[in-house]
Amino acid sequence: MARPTDVEALRDELKTVGERGLITRGLGRSYGDPAQNAGGTVLDLTDWDTILDVDTAAPNVRVQAGISLDRLLRALLPLGLWLPVVPGTRQVTVGGAIAADVHGKNHHVDGSFGNHVSEFDILLASGDIVTAAPDGDNAELFWATVGGMGLTGVVLEATIQLKEVETSYFVVDTDRTANLSQMLTALETGDDDYTYSVAWFDTATTGDSLGRGVIMRGNTASREALDPDQRRAALEFAAPQRGRVPFELPVGLVNRFSAKAFNALWYAKSPRHRTDEIQDITQFFHPLDIVGDWNRVYGPKGFCQYQFVVPFGEEAAFTTIVETIAQSDHVSSLNVLKRFGPGNRAPLSFPISGWTLAVDLPVRAGLDALLNHLDQLVLAAGGRIYLAKDSRISAATFAQMYPRLDEFRASRARFDPTHTFRSDLSRRLDL
Numbered sequence: 001m002a003r004p005t006d007v008e009a010l011r012d013e014l015k016t017v018g019e020r021g022l023i024t025r026g027l028g029r030s031y032g033d034p035a036q037n038a039g040g041t042v043l044d045l046t047d048w049d050t051i052l053d054v055d056t057a058a059p060n061v062r063v064q065a066g067i068s069l070d071r072l073l074r075a076l077l078p079l080g081l082w083l084p085v086v087p088g089t090r091q092v093t094v095g096g097a098i099a100a101d102v103h104g105k106n107h108h109v110d111g112s113f114g115n116h117v118s119e120f121d122i123l124l125a126s127g128d129i130v131t132a133a134p135d136g137d138n139a140e141l142f143w144a145t146v147g148g149m150g151l152t153g154v155v156l157e158a159t160i161q162l163k164e165v166e167t168s169y170f171v172v173d174t175d176r177t178a179n180l181s182q183m184l185t186a187l188e189t190g191d192d193d194y195t196y197s198v199a200w201f202d203t204a205t206t207g208d209s210l211g212r213g214v215i216m217r218g219n220t221a222s223r224e225a226l227d228p229d230q231r232r233a234a235l236e237f238a239a240p241q242r243g244r245v246p247f248e249l250p251v252g253l254v255n256r257f258s259a260k261a262f263n264a265l266w267y268a269k270s271p272r273h274r275t276d277e278i279q280d281i282t283q284f285f286h287p288l289d290i291v292g293d294w295n296r297v298y299g300p301k302g303f304c305q306y307q308f309v310v311p312f313g314e315e316a317a318f319t320t321i322v323e324t325i326a327q328s329d330h331v332s333s334l335n336v337l338k339r340f341g342p343g344n345r346a347p348l349s350f351p352i353s354g355w356t357l358a359v360d361l362p363v364r365a366g367l368d369a370l371l372n373h374l375d376q377l378v379l380a381a382g383g384r385i386y387l388a389k390d391s392r393i394s395a396a397t398f399a400q401m402y403p404r405l406d407e408f409r410a411s412r413a414r415f416d417p418t419h420t421f422r423s424d425l426s427r428r429l430d431l
């Protein structure tokens with residue numbers, strides 16, 4: 001692991017790189033191997049975390065790429081500014097958000113992170129620093145880097161367009177649905193009224209209640225929507241953390257029995273229909289950030305997160321996939337469903353118009369066979385899996401899911417002909 005402190009030290013890393021190459025790492029929040037490089041160099045960029053400029057009129061912000069979204073949001077909120085796209089954890093860097101082209105609960109309205117980056121400076125394998133923007137001379141480099149999993153160069157600084165907000169709160173409506181088709185219909189017909197929309201659902205119950213779930217949708221709250229106490233600190237950043245899970249639990253707290261019970265309990269305790277509830281950032285956006293190291297509850301064997309998207313019109317295939325999970329004896333308790341709007345111009349960006357589901361499956365015998373089967377169902381429906389969550393798909397299946405892979409490979413060959421930038425993921429998937 002190298003922690004270069006300035007551009008010259010970074011260039012030295014490029015000059016002395018070994019045959020296993022080098023990859024940049026943000027906060028390591030990808031679930032698989034894109035920021036790992038066995039036998040090679042990993043560049044830790046998290047000390048590159050300065051806010052360089054805030055233009056409140058534009059509004060936009062210029063930052064070093066190692067800054068976390070958490071730190072950035074804490075600095076921006078008091079100014080009434082908010083990031084356009086925030087994923088399910090704030091503990092990711094701007095560089096990681098660009099490289100995975102992350103999405104939030106507002107993809108159906110705002111698209112993904114790369115849609116809001118107006119330019120960045122990137123250090124190429126040649127040692128040159130190039131400014132790239134979505135249009136113009138370096139547009140190819142820009143879009144290959146968005147979603148490009150760190151394989152085009154090191155993003156050093158970026159300018160991000162911001163949203164204006166009156167408060168740090170959200171007005172949230174919650175609805176419980178009895179089964180999957182009810183849920184899909186409710187999301188399809190109701191989402192236009194909300195900027196942020198997400199659904200949790202039960203992937204353990206089969207039959208008539210298959211896919212029963214809870215939809216949580218909201219918009220940023222105006223000052224008038226708050227009570228007087230909240231109004232006094234309307235732009236305060238409230239993000240409590242309630243303890244950590246011990247580093248090494250000898251066994252997982254989550255097994256298929258407890259996960260099934262959790263699914264049933266969550267459904268039962270959720271309100272049937274509740275409107276206009278005021279929630280803070282952590283309640284609405286990042287419930288997992290409340291518990292540090294929440295992932296340790298799965299024990300030393302850990303879990304595998306599987307996120308896929310299938311296009312609209314493939315609801316039957318989507319239902320078959322949910323059924324396949326429910327009928328297997330692998331149980332996930334964290335199941336997140338969202339609707340994606342149209343994708344962007346980046347060849348490896350994950351989102352396409354359609355339904356996306358993420359599940360957390362504890363690792364145990366038979367999981368690989370189940371996921372290989374799901375891959376084929378997703379592929380047959382014209383869908384794809386998300387690289388930031390993947391650690392196991394085969395290169396052949398991945399290539400079929402991403403028809404623009406050759407375009408990405410051509411760009412990579414152009415900007416990094418000797419493949420200085422490499423990772424375990426790039427070798428595994430022959431990117």
Ligand SMILES: Cc1cc2nc3c(=O)[nH]c(=O)nc-3n(C[C@H](O)[C@H](O)[C@H](O)COP(=O)(O)OP(=O)(O)OC[C@H]3O[C@@H](n4cnc5c(N)ncnc54)[C@H](O)[C@@H]3O)c2cc1C
Pocket residue numbers: 023024025026027028029030031034035045065066086087088089091092093094095096097099100101102103104148149150151153154155156288388389
């Ligand atoms: C609890 C949780 C919830 C999540 N929810 C979502 C979600 O809702 N939506 C979503 O889209 N994702 C989500 N993710 C995934 C996460 O947003 C991505 O994996 C993100 O890329 C992680 O950023 P990072 O800084 O940790 O990067 P890392 O995981 O360290 O690296 C990810 C990639 O970014 C590259 N990279 C990092 N910095 C740079 C740089 N400066 N220049 C070039 N390349 C760089 C790395 O090489 C690597 O390929 C979630 C992850 C967790 C743990």
